Amino acid sequence: MIIEKVVANIADMDKAEIEKRHIEKVYLESALLVKRIQRVKTDHGHEIGIRLKEQRDLLAGDILFMDEKNLIMIDVLADDLIVISPRSLHEMGTIAHQLGNRHLPAQFEESEMLVQYDYLVEELLQELQIPYKREDRKVRQAFRHIGHSHGE
Template sequence: MIVEKIMININNMEKEEVEKRHIEKVYLESSHLVKRVQLVKTDHGQEIGIRLKESRDLVAGDVLYMDDKNLIMIEVISDDLLVISPRSLHEMGTIAHQLGNRHLPAQFEDDDMLVQYDYLVEDLLKELQITYKREDRKVKQAFRHIGHSHG
């Protein structure tokens, strides 16, 4: 099977519509969500080719295939993250500036800033005395680098 278009995201479906189907999952690392062409395997062993025609990243919950009885969706594997919880606007500005200088992609959930684990960033957070914790957490989308050069 080759998937060229995402049908819907499971979060946008009615609960009854999901529950009446057998669900298979494709487990992906967050870094693979940016790949428009890839060969994946469901948790039931079914191989699926993904070749998206539209220019978009995959997102947790994207439905690759669905009929009256079955549904195949994307599930994201947990990442090793630093969850940064600044206590003030000053701390947020300081860490955002420091991470921006390193061109590290970040995501935000509520009042937390999420970055992929890096021991140098952890050392920086300790040095700046900024509150953080290290944890495995699923993200909904890929950490995407924003193109930029200093030249």
Template sequence: MIIEKIVGNLSTTTEQPPHLERVYMESDELVKRIQRVTTDHGKEIGIRLPENRELADGDILFQDDNNMIVVSVTKDDLLAIQPISIQQMGDIAHQLGNRHLPAQFEGEEMLVQYDYLVEKLLKELEIPYKRENRKVRKAFRHIGHSHD
């Protein structure tokens, strides 16, 4: 089976067929347009998405009256940064930007993939954070740029 479009997302559908299969993926695999995956029931699937389309947690790859195949993102080792002032937010945003480290935001938290140097920096700057395993909805994107 080759998947060339996403049918929908579990977060926006009310339909649940009797049989649900999951494709477990790490967050960095969500950006790959072309890949081969295996469901938790052993079914091999090819994915070939159009350009500018990434997978997200809960994406429905296939659905019929009896079966649904859904993307399920595994948990990442993250630093959930919780600055208590605009100064702390500016300091850590500047430092992470200098490192070209991608971040995501959930509520009042800035999420970055775990890096021991960033953890050391957070301790030095006395910025509150938690290290935890958490599922993210989308992949961490590295943005290309140049200093020309």
């Protein structure tokens, strides 16, 4: 089976519509969510080719296939993350500036800043005395670097 478009996202579906279907999952590392062309395997052992026609990243919960009885969706494996919990706008600005200088991609969930684990970032947070914890957590989308160069 070759998948060329995402049908929907499970977060946007009615609970009753989901429950009447058998669900298979494709587990991906968050870094693979940016790949439009890849070969994957479901948790039931079925091989699927993904060749998305539209220019978009995959997201956790994206439905690759759905009929009256079955549904195949994307799920994301947990990443090793640093979860930063600044106590003030000043701390948020300080760490955001420091991470931006290192071109590290970040994600935000409520009042937390998420970055992929890096021992240098951990040392920086300790030095700046900004609260953080290291944990394995699923993210909904890939950590994406924003293209930028300092020179022309």
